[in-house]
Amino acid sequence: MDVIKKIKNFKIPLIYAWSLIGGLSLVMFSWISPVFADAAAKVPAFSAGNTAWVLASSALVLLMTPGLGFFYGGMVRRKNVLNTISLSFIAIATVSVIWILWGYSLAFGPDAFGGVIGSLKYIGLLAMHETQHSRYDGTIPSYVYVMFQLMFAVITVALISGSLVERIKFSSWLVFTIVWLTIVYAPVAQAVWGLGGLFQKMGALDFAGGTVVHIDAGVAGLAGAIVLGKRKGYMKENIVQPSQLGYTILGGALLWFGWFGFNAGSALEANPLATSAFLVTNTATAAAAIGWMIAEWIRSGKPTTLGMVSGAVAGLVAITPASGFVNPVGSLIIGFVAGILCYSMVVLVKPKLGADDALDVFSVHGVGGIWGALATGLFADPLINSAGRGLFYGNPGQMWIQFLTIITVAAYSFIMSYIIFKVIDKVMGLRVDKESEAIGLDITQHDEAGYNF
Amino acid sequence: MDVIKKIKNFKIPLIYAWSLIGGLSLVMFSWISPVFADAAAKVPAFSAGNTAWVLASSALVLLMTPGLGFFYGGMVRRKNVLNTISLSFIAIATVSVIWILWGYSLAFGPDAFGGVIGSLKYIGLLAMHETQHSRYDGTIPSYVYVMFQLMFAVITVALISGSLVERIKFSSWLVFTIVWLTIVYAPVAQAVWGLGGLFQKMGALDFAGGTVVHIDAGVAGLAGAIVLGKRKGYMKENIVQPSQLGYTILGGALLWFGWFGFNAGSALEANPLATSAFLVTNTATAAAAIGWMIAEWIRSGKPTTLGMVSGAVAGLVAITPASGFVNPVGSLIIGFVAGILCYSMVVLVKPKLGADDALDVFSVHGVGGIWGALATGLFADPLINSAGRGLFYGNPGQMWIQFLTIITVAAYSFIMSYIIFKVIDKVMGLRVDKESEAIGLDITQHDEAGYNF
Amino acid sequence: MDVIKKIKNFKIPLIYAWSLIGGLSLVMFSWISPVFADAAAKVPAFSAGNTAWVLASSALVLLMTPGLGFFYGGMVRRKNVLNTISLSFIAIATVSVIWILWGYSLAFGPDAFGGVIGSLKYIGLLAMHETQHSRYDGTIPSYVYVMFQLMFAVITVALISGSLVERIKFSSWLVFTIVWLTIVYAPVAQAVWGLGGLFQKMGALDFAGGTVVHIDAGVAGLAGAIVLGKRKGYMKENIVQPSQLGYTILGGALLWFGWFGFNAGSALEANPLATSAFLVTNTATAAAAIGWMIAEWIRSGKPTTLGMVSGAVAGLVAITPASGFVNPVGSLIIGFVAGILCYSMVVLVKPKLGADDALDVFSVHGVGGIWGALATGLFADPLINSAGRGLFYGNPGQMWIQFLTIITVAAYSFIMSYIIFKVIDKVMGLRVDKESEAIGLDITQHDEAGYNF
Amino acid sequence: MKKIEAIIKPFKIDDVKEALNGIGIQGITVTEVKGFGRQKGHTELYRGAEYRVDFVPKAKMEIVASDDQVPDIVETIEKSAKTGNIGDGKIFISPVEEAVRIRTGEKGEAAV
Amino acid sequence: MKKIEAIIKPFKIDDVKEALNGIGIQGITVTEVKGFGRQKGHTELYRGAEYRVDFVPKAKMEIVASDDQVPDIVETIEKSAKTGNIGDGKIFISPVEEAVRIRTGEKGEAAV
Amino acid sequence: MKKIEAIIKPFKIDDVKEALNGIGIQGITVTEVKGFGRQKGHTELYRGAEYRVDFVPKAKMEIVASDDQVPDIVETIEKSAKTGNIGDGKIFISPVEEAVRIRTGEKGEAAV
Numbered sequence A, B, C: 001m002d003v004i005k006k007i008k009n010f011k012i013p014l015i016y017a018w019s020l021i022g023g024l025s026l027v028m029f030s031w032i033s034p035v036f037a038d039a040a041a042k043v044p045a046f047s048a049g050n051t052a053w054v055l056a057s058s059a060l061v062l063l064m065t066p067g068l069g070f071f072y073g074g075m076v077r078r079k080n081v082l083n084t085i086s087l088s089f090i091a092i093a094t095v096s097v098i099w100i101l102w103g104y105s106l107a108f109g110p111d112a113f114g115g116v117i118g119s120l121k122y123i124g125l126l127a128m129h130e131t132q133h134s135r136y137d138g139t140i141p142s143y144v145y146v147m148f149q150l151m152f153a154v155i156t157v158a159l160i161s162g163s164l165v166e167r168i169k170f171s172s173w174l175v176f177t178i179v180w181l182t183i184v185y186a187p188v189a190q191a192v193w194g195l196g197g198l199f200q201k202m203g204a205l206d207f208a209g210g211t212v213v214h215i216d217a218g219v220a221g222l223a224g225a226i227v228l229g230k231r232k233g234y235m236k237e238n239i240v241q242p243s244q245l246g247y248t249i250l251g252g253a254l255l256w257f258g259w260f261g262f263n264a265g266s267a268l269e270a271n272p273l274a275t276s277a278f279l280v281t282n283t284a285t286a287a288a289a290i291g292w293m294i295a296e297w298i299r300s301g302k303p304t305t306l307g308m309v310s311g312a313v314a315g316l317v318a319i320t321p322a323s324g325f326v327n328p329v330g331s332l333i334i335g336f337v338a339g340i341l342c343y344s345m346v347v348l349v350k351p352k353l354g355a356d357d358a359l360d361v362f363s364v365h366g367v368g369g370i371w372g373a374l375a376t377g378l379f380a381d382p383l384i385n386s387a388g389r390g391l392f393y394g395n396p397g398q399m400w401i402q403f404l405t406i407i408t409v410a411a412y413s414f415i416m417s418y419i420i421f422k423v424i425d426k427v428m429g430l431r432v433d434k435e436s437e438a439i440g441l442d443i444t445q446h447d448e449a450g451y452n453f
Numbered sequence D, E, F: 001m002k003k004i005e006a007i008i009k010p011f012k013i014d015d016v017k018e019a020l021n022g023i024g025i026q027g028i029t030v031t032e033v034k035g036f037g038r039q040k041g042h043t044e045l046y047r048g049a050e051y052r053v054d055f056v057p058k059a060k061m062e063i064v065a066s067d068d069q070v071p072d073i074v075e076t077i078e079k080s081a082k083t084g085n086i087g088d089g090k091i092f093i094s095p096v097e098e099a100v101r102i103r104t105g106e107k108g109e110a111a112v
């Protein structure tokens, strides 16, 4: 008993583990470094235009994660506002470090096993040179591709926090981000996007992350909400008192802004495909904001600002996998349906779900991502991207591939995430105690207050 | 009577209208689509550098509109903060959809009639291909020009809301955005910027939208303020209690940031002209912030933060039409004068105006835009841009062209906007009822509260 | 006595001085302008990709200064929030104007004297043409280099305000920004970065501003804190009541985002070096956030959100000089150490410092900058940038150069800043009176309130 | 001495203050409060879910005055705070035994 | 008439309000207050420095009622506000001499 | 029992609390209030227009105590809250008939 208590006392082991991992890795890397270092080679032509665009896109996607923090933070009660934002913020830090140490290599390194996991070739990026061309686009340096993809990994992890807010222990969240990135995100990314990836070879279409990012995270959030249990008072008391919806609108705006990097940057070049992805991203987002607004207006009698912003996010999610494949008209439909669909999920299905997916990660990202991935199979227009032809353009088979990818990724993420959450719960406890939850996580987890007015 | 009441009951007709417009357009487009689709053609060389810059600029300009929402939202009373921000936010959505459906085609399609309106050739963008070169700059794809210009249309519409806040019905605002975009913005854009546009052929100089954006919107705001009437207590009680000026500074900062895309992006290439536009934009903005600050300091005894930010916005407005034509010294003068001029308008002229232009859209954007457009005629330096030579460089005739453009655009926008507001008022009511105004628009229009502290 | 009082009455002289400086300069420039104007010459090839990247980077760096304003503003008491943000905001304006008038010429014009000050050749930018290639990178126009460097000057000045908040007179701050830019920033920039600069010739490595920006500002802040004296109640009462840490996180996020422009933009091209700088910037920042968090967790028992954000900023600071020289592993170490070091400074050294460096400018920027500059001398990897080889790569001599640069810049900045603060204090008074300090600077300096809830 | 406590609609604060100034009252203390009463609250929406917010924002004005000023004050508040709609609020009067002005140490009616 | 003033834990507001409604009380005025008492405050961190925050957020509920309702009200508040932990708060009862409903001018117990 | 109500300058809260602790007072309830009085407010600027803000932020401290503690408490507050400048505030004393500690049900002076 006492031993378990000591293990549950998270702080010390966590800190030591971190220091150890960090320290050892660094020492090891410093040793190996010179071995690899000499291999730097010839410098073929890079495109400054493409590099500029992917650099800018990487910065844009970075901004999405704090944006997400504010999007989430504005919706929670004032006693949890800092904690909620910090779950996103710290994910930038942990994922960034792990990505360099081993994340990138597992996710995008040369396939090591059955198209579902990368090799350790790029561990610590020791074997990657500044002037190395990306395997994923020869006109840009490999480093910028590493960064661009890092930003995707960061936000995917951060997205999950929306299901867990107002009750998850900060230390457990830290551990979760590292484990989940390694065990869930990396294999899914390799399978869907990696050269030689399982679904990539099958021809699955996911331009900017419908499955890899949104289904992956949405389903993991649901698993987390189940393991964590409901917040005290959920569906009984009024625990919904968004402390400052201005934060949520700000976050939504930063997400919209950054998402242009997410989707149009995924072309990896400043080419017509990028401009098309940009255009359909904006169009779908706008249509979804309107879709959600209209649906809510009809059902509840008023259009809420939270609804408009939530609709926009639903549209961004849904267009993500489709953004490099569909034409403007397709994007209008995808977005409009996404707005109505995600709203319906939130108001009709969620209350029956039995889980307290606090900020609707599953309803918006999970379901929005599924709709987007399917819609890609429907609307992919070969005139936009010769790599994709959907059902409406004569290729019904694509739907089957999309369906298979969705199901597999969703099942994998759900099961693995569930196990990870359960294990963390056993080892160090996943949830704060009741009193801390009542007092609020800002004070109890961080000794801070969100507002001193 | 009863019939009118029913018509005034905005919700139902609005929603149906929207669904109908949306639905029909989509169905129609889906039919026509294949007809056009085959016409995709050869792919000449695009410039990745230019495309990257216009993509980045489009994203920057998108961010300006939520920025504007926060700029405005921080100045209103706490009971109206969400509503005020959402007027800008929802304009992104409605304008984005309409722009794709018919807005772009009317504004920038091949001229259809007398240089004042584009044809329907690009309706739904069905006849535009991903690899099509923009008619406005051959080095970038047409899609990115569509997006770049869309962002201008969005913010122009959103600007108007500043005159109407704290009392306009949300539903009426929605209808207004669609109608105004179609009837006012599109023809003005075509006339000033369209190939073959009326003023364009005359040689009117408006690099990034002094007339098309700022005069257009500033004058429309004034018309709206007149039709709407004054807020309860205007000039009698203290109805000025900016709930959180931090929002306003944040908004001002996002505007300044995004405006680099607005002005320097208007070069449509990452060329020396773009860098010059960037430089003069920043210089004029800084000079205007100082100008306003000094003027206020002298008159009221203190330099306010709202004054500094307002001055910066005035400078951004004034340099907009001039940004691709004037040299650094010119921009210093333009900005400094703009700061003092707009401040003077607000404190000296506005109180006598008789209209409650709540957040000074006319004083800052209308007057600032007029000054900027005239200043372009004065300071345009042919060494900066051979396309423009102003009075001080030996071409007095330019002033006449500028003057004519200003007068015509202002008159057209004022009259048409006035009519649009009047018609909406008759059909569905423009203003919330007295009690709603007293309670606040956040609760009465959206069932939400800006802060739950 | 009376005369002194009158001189101390800042408002009038300040305003006149400004108007005079502005007015005279403009008039003079307008006269000289034609003389230079004809000299515009041939237009060789620019790189659109590089230009796009440096334009985007300039915009990113601009956003850092309001970001800094919010970072700082969130930490102060509610009665000082607007004033604190405005110290940064107005610095954008004053520095922008001075930069065009004479700042750029002194800092980056052809060396005029001993490698420590530029000539007046580019005063008013009159002698610089739109199509002129930058002396610092031939592939981009000179104007964009002027702008990029301007943004550095702006934020350097703004950084200093963090030491002075909650008690400095707004008018004195204005004067300080102008004088310090001219006397301290310009020579340091010329010496370290200017072609022919003293330390530049010596081989000092400072990729993006460890010495020029952070040490320079951190030490100036300390000098200011000493001259100003401590805030009432410092270390006696609880004067720490951060009004809205959300602002601080937002500011931190904007800084992180903008810093990609700062560091990766400093490559002046969208080339592999830029991507490397981007990558190490992000990695060091993440590692530093974790470093600070762990250190605080161990010492105080809780990880604070302010700590995470502060750690990130410390990492950004430390990697700045190193960003174009070190490899990913080096950046991990630099960042992690920076987080722990700056935290230790704040908790261990600062309380004994005897000065009230209110928001820890010296501890974070001064010390972080020193560590970064030294670390550059340790970790500079010639495979990343052939221009730099550090101690660990066989060049111990580099450490000596780094050390010399640090010491000289720190000493120069401290002494000159101290003198400037002292003189301003004598002439017009540096600090608000006691009652104003108690009431708060928002009301007493600006007649405004940060929140009206 | 008595304490007059008035719970009124917040937007009436200025009117009541002016009216009280008109009859020579210079000291007032105002508190933001929330009232539950006959006046109903409102509904808030959060992603399609409706939440009742029962409280209504009100302002509490407190005036301590000598006994003979009480009728005047009550009448003045009644008049200036009245809109005739539900939720106009209440006035409560209770005894105060002593008053002290901190600055001068004055006691009793001289202090208010 | 009496005024019953209860200082309670903020998250008990809804429970107490419901319980009071249950015994027919319709008028309540609530104020956010901060309490210093036996219940300790908490520590806040700011860049490694610790600050004690002594106050605890509390809610003050005020009900003016006729004398005979007082025992019922007190009992109801006691029951519904109790958690058994330190910091549950206090109830204070004080005399009120008159009440006026602003809307109607009603006086006395009819007004509350 | 009496209730001592002190309207003081907000930055004096800590001093007064310390001083009261010094004489053995442990229970205090503090409310943020706005005061209109002899102390003038300030002006705010909004785009060149001036607005008078008449209210001054004040803090109200309430202490319920037994009759014999009253003189001590009043003296302590007077001393610790005094700056000598206008706006230092007032102390009001009014009767309290009963007090209840919710947690234990204790009544009367034992409860405070």
Ligand SMILES: Nc1ncnc2c1ncn2[C@@H]1O[C@H](COP(=O)(O)OP(=O)(O)O)[C@@H](O)[C@H]1O
Residues within 6 Å of the ligand: D007, D034, D035, D036, D037, D038, D039, D040, D056, D058, D085, D086, D087, D088, D089, D090, E026, E027, E028, E029, E030, E062, E063, E064, E065, E101, E102, E103, E112
């Ligand atoms: N018995 C009471 N005790 C304390 N406050 C009361 C009482 N009755 C009413 N109030 C306060 O007065 C406000 C107005 O009362 P309400 O019943 O809504 O309308 P009316 O003033 O028209 O009777 C309430 O919101 C509440 O704050």
Ligand SMILES: Nc1ncnc2c1ncn2[C@@H]1O[C@H](COP(=O)(O)OP(=O)(O)O)[C@@H](O)[C@H]1O
Residues within 6 Å of the ligand: E007, E034, E035, E036, E037, E038, E039, E040, E056, E058, E085, E086, E087, E088, E089, E090, F026, F027, F028, F029, F030, F062, F063, F064, F065, F101, F102, F103, F112
């Ligand atoms: N004598 C008093 N006068 C005024 N308020 C008091 C007094 N004693 C306690 N309070 C209020 O009651 C709250 C609860 O009291 P506390 O001593 O913390 O615990 P308990 O209610 O369990 O005795 C305090 O926070 C304070 O607001």
Ligand SMILES: Nc1ncnc2c1ncn2[C@@H]1O[C@H](COP(=O)(O)OP(=O)(O)O)[C@@H](O)[C@H]1O
Residues within 6 Å of the ligand: D026, D027, D028, D029, D030, D062, D063, D064, D065, D101, D102, D103, D112, F007, F034, F035, F036, F037, F038, F039, F040, F056, F058, F085, F086, F087, F088, F089, F090
């Ligand atoms: N008669 C009164 N009733 C209620 N509150 C009062 C009264 N007189 C003064 N106050 C409160 O006391 C505060 C201080 O009073 P003021 O007249 O400004 O200065 P002083 O305390 O020096 O007399 C006021 O802001 C107000 O909140």
